[in-house]
Amino acid sequence: MAKVRGTGIAAVNYPTGMNLGGDPTQALIHATTTGSFVISLSSTDLGQGLKTVLAQIGAETLGVPFENVLIDTADSDTGPHCMGTFASRATHRAGNAIIMAAKEARKVMLEVAADELEANPADLDTDGQGNIFVKGSPDRSISIVNVALAAHFKYGRTISGRGIYIKPKSEVDPETGAMDPDSTEAHACTVAEVEVDTETGEVTVLSIKSAYEVGRQVNPALVKGQIEGGSFMGMSHALYETTNPYYPSPEYHPTTFSEYVLPGPHELPIIESVVLEYPSVNGPYGVKGVGEMTANSPIPAIVNAISNAIGVRLTEFPVTPEKVLKAIKSKAVA
C-alpha cells in the first residue's frame, strides 16, 4: 500500500447573464408610512442569500438603514417581471433594476424632506441611520418615517420608484459564432492538493485553495459561503457524482443518496480563499457574479492533482476509485 500526493491548478472565467433571448428584470420600490421601503420583485432566492444582498443594494442607493428595506418577491400578482435566478444573473440584473428604482424614490424622498426642512433638495443627504439632514447643518434633520408620513398625509406624494435592467437580445451569427452573450466575466484560480491510495484507488482531497475576482462583493460572508459550498460541490462532482456511472450505459442508475454517493462532513478538505475586487463596468456597484462558477475551477484542479499524483493523465470526471486503479494499471502495463 502506498499513498502518493499531487497538486493541480486550474484557472477559469465565468460569464454573467445569458441574453441570447434578451435578459430583463424589473424592480418597483415604494415607501410605507412605517418607514419601510418595500422592493417588489419576481426574483427567486435559491438559498444563496439573494433577498439579503438585494436589500443591501436597495438600502445603499436609498441611503436608508438595511433594516428598513423589505424584499417582497416572487408573487406574480404583485411583483414585476424577472427572467429568473440562473446564469449568475440575479444580483447583477435585479441589483441594477433596484438602483434605478431607488434613485427615483430617493429623489422624491429628498424633495419631501426639503419641503419639511425648508431647504433645497440638493443640499440634503441621508445619514444611512434613518435620517435626512442639511449638509453642513446636521441638527436640521428629519427621520425617514416622518418624511414618509408627510409625503402621504400632507403633500399627497408617493415615495416610489421604477427600475428595469435589460441586456438586449444578441443574435448569433450562424457562420462565425459572433455574439455578445453575456455582460461581464468573473475569474478564479484554484490549487488543489490530493492524496491517492494506490491500493484502493481512493482519493483524499487535502486542500482546495482559490483566488476569486467577482467585481464588487455585496456581502463578503455570502460570497465566502458560495466559494466554500462550490468548492465542496466541485470536489463531489470531481470524485463521486453521476447518474450513469458506466456512461453511456444507462445501467446502475441510482435511486437514492445511498447509491448516488456524496462526500460526508468528515471528507471536508481545508478550503481557503482570497477575493479580489475589480468592479465591472456594468454591474450594480461593480458586481459581476459568483453564483455558478465556484464548482468550476475545483473540478479540473482536483483531476489535475490526481494526474500529477499517479503520473497518468486523467480525462474524465468523476474520478472514481475504479478509474484511478485502471489508470494506475494502464501505466504499469505501458
Next chain:
Amino acid sequence: MTVAEQPLSVVGKSVYRRDGIGHVTGKTIYVDDISFPDMLHLKMVRSPLHHARIKGIDFSEAEKVPGFVRALTYKDVPKNIYTILCLIGVGPDDEPVLAAERVRYKGEQIAAIVAETEEAATEAASRVRLDLEELPAVFDVEEALKPGAPIVTDWGTNYFVYEGHECRRVRFGDVEQGFAQADYIVEECYQTYPTEHAPVETTACVAKPEPGGRYTVYTNTQALFFTLDNTALILQIPFNKLHFVGGTVGGGFGGKVDVIVEPIATLAAMKTGRPVKYKYTRTEEMQVSSTRSAWRMYFKDGVTKDGRIIARKVTSYADSGAYNRHTPYAVTKHAANVAGPYAIPNVWIDAYCVYTNRQPASAMRGFGVTPASFALECQMDKIAQTIGMDPWELRFINAYRNGDIKPHRKVVEDATLIEVMQAAAKLVGHPLPEHLLAMNSWDREAR
C-alpha cells in the same frame, strides 16, 4: 470617481441574512409544507423502457384503488407538445407533457393519477397496465449521429439544427494555418458524466383553484414567469388566469428551471376543481428529473516551442437526452467559452446538441461552461507536460488581456485572469518568477 472609490455604507458589509435563522431551525416554509384540507395528490405512470411505442393504457385496476379520483392522459392536455425556451424563440416544440404514441426515455411521463392521498395515488399508478412495443434505443452521442441510428426526435435528426447547421459553429482566424505553423500538436478527448442537481428540496408544486376562476400555484421554480408563461401556453389559458407564488427554494442549481410539475398539476386542479400537489420523490429526482448533460469534447491544439497556443479546434457533443429542455442554449454558451480565458488567434469550434434515449439533460450550475473549463484546464496541463513547460507559466503567457477579441468576436473588458493566478500562487506559497509577477491584465507589454 470610479466605482471602486465610492464610499459605501452597507454594500460590502457581511450583514446577517434574514432567512438564515429560519433555514437552519427548520421554520422556513417550503412548497411541501403547503397543504389544503381537500388537497389531492398526483403521481405519474412512467415508462419502464428506454424507447417504446405506446399501444395501449389500461386504467381498470387503478380505478379500483380506494381514493382514486381520476387519470389524465395526453388527450387531456390542450397543447401537449412544448419546449421551455419557445419563450425566447428556441424551437421546435418537441416534448410531450404526457407521452402520446412514443416514449423516448425510461421514466418518461405517460399518465397522471390523481387520488385522495399520496399512498392511493402511488398504488393506483402502480396498477396501470401499459402495452408497450420496445424500440431500439441509442445512448452514445457519436453512435446517435451515425447513419441508421434509432431516431429520437420527430424532426428526423438526432441533433439540434442551428440556423441550418448541424452544430453551433465558432470560426476565428485560420485554424489549419495555425496547425501548420505549430511545433507541437496536442490532442485529447475529454468526457464528463451526467450529474444530478441533488437539491435537498425535491421539485414540487401545489396548484389550487380559486373561487374567481383563477389558479394559485405554489412552486419552487427558479424562474417564476418562465414557468407561469409555459404553463399558460400548455393549458391554452390566458396568462392572467394564473397566480404563481414562490421565491424560496431549497436548492436549485439549475434543476428547477424546467417546467415539469406545474402544468400537469394545474391541469389536474382544473379537471377536479380541487388543490393538487405534485412532488417528486427522491427517486424521481434521481431517475427522471433533468441532469447536467454528459459532454464529450475532442481538443486539438497547435502550440509553439515557446508555449504559445496558436490554434485550437474543438468538437463537442452534449448529450441532451431525449428532449431539448435547455441544452440547445447550453451548447451555444459552451461554444462561446470552450476556447477558454486565453488569447488564441485561430479557433474552430463545432458544438453539437445530440439526442439520445436518456433522461433529458437541462440547465445545471455552470451551464455548458463547467465541462468546457474541465476539458480545457486538463488540456492546459497536458500541453505543459508535452512541451516541458511549467503549467503556471503556460497559463500566464496565454492569458487573455483587456482589449483582446474572443473567438466569438466579443472584446474582453473585464479580464483579471492574471491577477487571480498571482493571488492563488501567493495564497498557497508557490513562488512565481519575476516576469510572471510583473504581468497584468491591462498591459500586454508588462512582462
